[in-house]
Amino acid sequence: MTELLRVEDLKVHFPIRTGGVLFGKYTPLKAVDGVSFDLRAGETLGIVGESGCGKSTLGRAILRLIQPTGGRVVWMGSEDITGLGAEAMRRKRADMQIVFQDPLASLNPRMTIGDIIAEPLTVFQPELSKADRKARVKDMMAKVGLLPQMINRYPHEFSGGQCQRIGIARAMILNPKMIICDEPVSALDVSIQAQIVNLLMKLQEEFGLSLLFISHDLSVVRHVSHRVMVLYLGKVMEIADRDSIYAEPLHPYTQALISAVPVPDPDLEKGKERIVLGGDLPSPMNPPSGCVFRTRCPRATDICAQVVPPLEEKVPGHRAACHHWGPPGHPQA
């Protein structure tokens, strides 16, 4: 499979003013602090983590909606898009699109959905006639499961699930190679989530899309992804293909995450030995030294405070950043 996207040691630090009367003292908020991964054509990489892990910031930084402060983003194996000028970057956008978390908020309330979906076309294919454009929009609407007759209606006249379909249609209209899905189903009802998940998977198969699926919901991520990456406080904890990471997670954080998810199965859920993490999320302005997870980790030792564990392959095809990796109750030195 061809490599579509390669992210190398990406950093996004926001300078937050923390003091200083005259000149201002700034402390960096390390939202993304050295993330590396790659994405191949036609695959879905699930990015999971809780709030503050930097997954949304990561998605936006890849698209340069937020400017990375360090590291590189390489597109199609050879083009470094990190430092690309505004105009050149704009031209690349036809290939990489995004679907947002809040379906209604991502649509301009004053535009009809026909105009909303057609907008990327007006930017990248201005030579299209109005009739052609309309035909393309209606075609795309049908593909995402919207009635084409609704083309003149406004976003507030649709339900949440339908708004998300509109967002997906807008992202798809230019036939991009990659779509970043930033929590696309988190704001939807359960019964609608399944519809949208099915839609995304169907589109991926039909168009050979690559998806970066950002979510906090491990069950959904399991369903859609080929590979999964776990983030905590801006760093990668573990990355592996889907089956390995769910069947045999090596990192204590991943293990805690998986065990924490409530399963809709009373016997399993009531009898579960839940790994409950103590403490609270540290501030990204003041991350712990060494391994950022050590303040909540049941296996933390001295070395965890002194040495940042590198993200390395511990088991073939399965990388983790931990000094004491391994299944629970089996710590490695």
Next chain:
Amino acid sequence: MTQDITGGAQRARIIEKAAQTSEEVQGRSLWQDARRRLFANKAAVASMVVLGIISLMALFAPLLSPHDYDAVYWDYIAVPPQMENSHWFGTDANGRDMFIRTLYGARVSLMVGIVTTFVALIIGVTYGAIAGYVGGRVDNLMMRVVDVLYSMPLMFFVIILVVVFGRNILLVFAAIGCVEWLTMARIVRGQTLSVKRKEYIEAARAAGVSNAAIIRRHIIPNVIGPVIVFMTLLVPVVILVESFLSFLGLGVQEPMTSWGVLISEGASQMENAPHMLIFPAIFLAVTLFCFNFIGDGLRDALDPKDR
């Protein structure tokens, strides 16, 4: 079959019918919703009617009265309202018909109010939207310019203009316009800042839309609500300022008149010819009331809670 989540039974019927045929359904935009709410507001509707009447009277003034606004009737100096010689509002101290002069005054006052406000709108919206969207140092610089201009006293400015260019109605336009766009710019900038953070702006950037197109297509239509409300509340302020300038003798040239001039003349004759003051004052007050009611109605209709 899709369902309509908002809009009641009738709309849902339309949608269902459309689902069976292939007819395109007309959307119901937020503007239409707002218009519906506005027309349900009785005070606002009544005000619009009254204002419409006054505007029509001003527009068709020559048809409504047999007199010219500068025609002097030596036999009818400062007479109270009477049917004789069709002086329905009486005459002023120079023997000119008050009715026609009040209507001509309406022309001037309304024109100044509306034109100046529009000019302020265009300059203010562009300036404010750019400042708000670009942000950073540019925004800082632009708003500091606004602050400096804001601190300049209006009267001072007008007096300088009058001294340099002489008395002229256009000066009034210029002077007031130069001041009012500042507040407009501030309002638009504030609204732009809050709209800028919305996700659909981010979506537009992700779709490769240029900055100019984002401002034009996404920002301005979404900030225009409070701007419209401000405009309707600005017009009476402009009319008042113009009246004040005319009252002081800095506005329109004789024999052309405005409500301010008429009120000024009427005030000096208040004891022996009260009709000279009452009629223009009533017209002015009613017009201001109307604009205010309409402004309130617009504000309620465009209430962001319902967006």
Next chain:
Amino acid sequence: MTAVLEVRDLQVRFSTPDGEVSAVNGVSFDVNESECVGIVGESGSGKSQLFMAVMGLLAKNGRALGSARYRGTELVGMPVKELNKIRGDKIAMIFQDSMTSLTPHLKIGRQMTEVLQQHKGMGEADSRARALDMLNLVRIPEAARRLNQYPHELSGGMRQRIMIAMALLCEPELLIADEPTTALDVTVQAQILELMADLKRVTKAAIVLITHDLGTVAGLCDRVQVMYGGRFMETGDVRSIFYEPQHPYTKGLLSSMPRLTEDRRTSLYAIPGQPPNLQRLPAGCPFQERCEFVHDRCVAELPVLSEARPGQDKACHLVSLQNPVTDPTRASIPVQPRADRPAAVA
């Protein structure tokens, strides 16, 4: 088991500019001492409004009809002064968003002692001591320091614990938790669920858990009631509901959830259609437009909640999900189909 809360034929209606909207359409159930009942539903199901009505917290344009009795005392229509003696004291409620449920400008200690002073008439020192006890019970580290902090200084998980602590201060007989963990991260959610499971053992309070998350219901609840379009679709004990659902909606919900333990990457079962439009609920079964087994009878007659198996009730005309034909013996109410709707297909 005696019932702490008895609800009979409760309806909640809102008057809106577009007409009257019915959020809850006649529900009846009991909550018994020490039991944990889960009310499951999506948006438009009416699950939150049901308990807002019980607690007298409906918006100004809402009204409640029917009956909700707390140990025999009628709560619907009770004057606010009387209601305030019960609310916070005998019946407590915690909400989804802890940040907006706590007063931002008052310290935590003050908010907690206020509850005690109001309901129990405790003095300053006593109430403070009890508040401290409560914070320790919900495992808040450095409890004494927290009493002097403001809500915005604490994390989401801690605020939710404080909400729980405040709710339990007066030892209520009934605790209503409206989506208590929905806004929390997974690991924090796990902490809160552990806490609630422990508290369930310790206190004797009956708990009502309102949520759309079937996972939390599976872990905490003894009984489950599934709502859709303002009515109960199915009720029963938790194992029956999850392992042998009798209603197409329950079955659909369970099938459409991706499981942490599944292996295959095929399509999820997705319930077709959209969430119900409360202004245009169909006259018959509210689920008719999305049900894969819909019959003409479902449009013409409203199914009544009645027994499907011992201990499990459903509001459905079908004999069973395995045998999806209409069962003529099941109770139903014939209704006037709405004049403005076409009949559903059989």
